[in-house]
Amino acid sequence: MNRLLRSAAVALFERAPLAFALCALAVFVASPAHATLDDQESVPMSLTVMGSASLSIQPKNVSNNAPASSLAFALPAPGETLSLSSQYVEVSFNTNFDNWKIKTYTSSGRSSDGINYWGALIGPDTAYKMYLRWKISDTVATPALTSGNWNSWTLYKDPADPDWDYNSNYLNIAAGGAWDGGWAQLPNGSSCSSPIDLYVAGSAASLVPGTYQNRMYLDFIHL
């Protein structure tokens, strides 16, 4: 407690002990987060803090839902270009804030050249990429992956993409709020509850052996 607050507290205690006690209690109860004023002078300041949230992500085998330590893709078979990851990501989340989104995207760290797309696992020769797409589900149910439904999978976007738009639906896997008893919904508008399951698939016309990589994020954003 700084000098000014201390002085004010002493004055209040001497003049109105009961009021002092009530104020002290109010300050304790109303300050869930810690905040301090500058010690040098009286600084007009207001502070509002809200909400709490938790998040955990766990890869699990598509085959048996057992916890796994990684996401793995098999190379597409000859004549095929699509590959579903052998694992999905179970996303467990909880929040009591009124406005949140969970976003997923890759982050290659590259600068946009206005031409190429980077929502992919990228080989040492950047001409070789496994482009990634995702689907989100409220239940553990492996989505179908065929050339016919590939466009129903959502493109993974990267900030280096020419059309990067943080607010686009390509990034949002879930959104919700605490009002109305708490709600959460998937991009298609259907309601959901934690956990939700993120499936990832890749497309590659041809790949050469090597290390393919990218950074992938799941951001649980509160604004």
Next chain:
Amino acid sequence: MESSFPSGAGNVEARRGLPYGAPALRFLLLCAAIAAAAFPASAELEVSPVIVEVSVRTESAASGSWTVRNRSMRPATAAVSAISYTDYSSGRRDAPAPSWLKLAPPSLTLAPGEESRVAWTILLPRGASGESLALAFFEEKSRSPGTTMIGRIGTAVYALASGTARPAGFVREVRLQEDAKGGEFLLIEIANTGNVHFRPTGTIEIRSAAAAVEATAVLVSGGSALPGTGTIFRTTAFPPLSEGRHVLAWKITTGVFDSAPGPALDGDTVLDCRRSR
């Protein structure tokens, strides 16, 4: 996420030029393939608060803290970082932290069930005007090399230079939507033309052509309208409206800024309901 053909037990080293037609080799290639680097089972980190809104005089520091708790059954290390919202939304992921926001410590190691604090300090420079927005991210640090699948909790830090708030905005558009339960609700796009965010609250009264009140919808609270943006908010649901002309009249408040109420965004519009048969 990383794909590799590392050497070692259980892995396959793939080389160019191998005869793909060889059945055994093809099997191995199909199995080993693009194995992502590990991202181990994550701890469950809990962070509180998720929103920090501060009004502070320039050149005077303000400070506070987050509480970070490890809710899992194993130790966890949480890494903490900050980025301006402009850099983050623009995709400049590796941009340096905003100079006006300091976080400490940059990481925490927590035993199962343990909680600790991360302190924030805000110092706006002389001449700062309006509001600065940053996101502070809390992520569990991976224990495996090369892990690139990252789950993070992002919390917003709004810092307003005291005395410089100029809240302003208007309702740009109102649309009627059906919900999954057979009711209807309104989507309201609110443009923020000021220099500080606000969280609009209010009601929309819907009257029929006969001036009877058919519904009163409540603007759902919590969402943030950021300066320079148009943001869509929804209302609570109501029974389907009758066909024909309706007048929608809204009373929306924007909050309090430096102890003064912000502008009201009151207005009205006409809605013509026509249902396809």
